[in-house]
Amino acid sequence: MDISVVVPLYNEEESLPELTAWIDRVMKAQNFSYEIILVDDGSKDRSWKIVEELKLQNPAIVGIKFRRNYGKSAALNVGFDAAKGDVVITMDADLQDSPDEIPELYDRIANRGADLVSGWKQKRYDPLTKTLPTKLFNAATRYMSDIHNLHDFNCGLKAYRKDVVKNIEVYGEMHRYIPVLAKWAGFTNIQEQVVQHYPRKYGTTKFGAGRFIKGFLDLLSIFFVGKFGKRPMHFFGTLGVLSFLTGFVITCYLIFDKLMSIAAGTAYRNITEQPLFFLSLVAILLGSQLFLTGFIAELISRNSVDRNNYQIESHI
Structure with missing residues (x-):
C-alpha cells in the first residue's frame, strides 16, 4: 500500500x-x-x-x-x-x-x-x-x-x-x-x-x-x-557535584576568613552567624540530594526492561 x-x-x-x-x-x-x-x-x-x-x-x-x-x-x-x-x-x-x-x-x-x-x-x-x-x-x-x-x-x-x-x-x-x-x-x-x-x-x-x-x-x-534517559547520573550527578563543590568552597572560605581574623587579632563573627554559612549548607545538602537522585535513577535505568533497546536501521 x-x-x-x-x-x-x-x-x-x-x-x-x-x-x-x-x-x-x-x-x-x-x-x-x-x-x-x-x-x-x-x-x-x-x-x-x-x-x-x-x-x-x-x-x-x-x-x-x-x-x-x-x-x-x-x-x-x-x-x-x-x-x-x-x-x-x-x-x-x-x-x-x-x-x-x-x-x-x-x-x-x-x-x-x-x-x-x-x-x-x-x-x-x-x-x-x-x-x-x-x-x-x-x-x-x-x-x-x-x-x-x-x-x-x-x-x-x-x-x-x-x-x-x-x-x-x-x-x-x-x-x-x-x-x-x-x-x-x-x-x-x-x-x-x-x-x-x-x-x-x-x-x-x-x-x-x-x-x-x-x-x-x-x-x-x-x-x-x-x-x-539512559544516563540520568550524568544530569543529576553533574548538578549535584557542582552544588556540593560550591557549598564546600564557601565553607572553606569562611573557615579561612575566621583563621586569618584570629591570627591578625581582629574581631570576627562566628561562622554560623554569617549568611554565607546557610548558603553553603543549602548547597551541600542540595548537591548530596541531587547526587543520590542520580544514583537511584541510574539503578532504575540499569534494571529497566528496555535499557538496551536501541534503534537498528539494518542488520545483514
Missing part, C-alpha cells in the same frame, strides 16, 4: 464527508493505493455514526473509536500502529489542512529520501491568541531540539516514512514534538514544506489555553528523556 492517511478527530461530524471525499479524489487522480484511518477520540456528536456510513461507501476507510476522550497524541499513536502504508500522512479533521498537498509530501518521502516532512502554515487563519504562543513554542523547541529548519512543529499536516511511525511512541501532549521524537530515534532527514492553511469551516477549535502549559512541560520531558 502506498499511503496511509491518519486523521484524529473529535466532534467533527460536519467535516468528515467532505474531507474523506477530498482525499479520495486526490488519491484516485494520482493512482495511489491508500487507506484513510479515522480515529474517533471519544466524540460526543454523530462523528462515529458518520464514520460507519462512510465506511460502507468507501472500503478504504478504517474506523477506530475510543471509549472516551484520550487526546490527539493517543489517537495518533493508535493510528500509527494500525497504518499499513509505506508513507503515512497525518492531517486534522477540520478541513484546515488540504489533501491536495499529499502528492508532494509523498514524493519527498518516497522518492527524495526524507524521513519526515512537516507542514508549515506560512499564512495562518488563526487568532493572535493562538499564533503568538505557537511562535514562542516553536522558537523554544528549535533551540532545545537543535532542529533549526522547522518553523511549525505542531502543524497537523505531516508525512512520515513508515519506519518512523513504527519506532516512536506518542503520548501525553507529545504530538506537538513528533519531529523531536523522530530525531531522538535516529531519523535525521527532517524537512519542511509550505502548505496551504484554510479557515475553519465547521465548529470551533477543540484546544484550550491549558495546552500551552502541557506542551511546555512535555518539551522539557522530551529534552530530558532524549538526552539523559
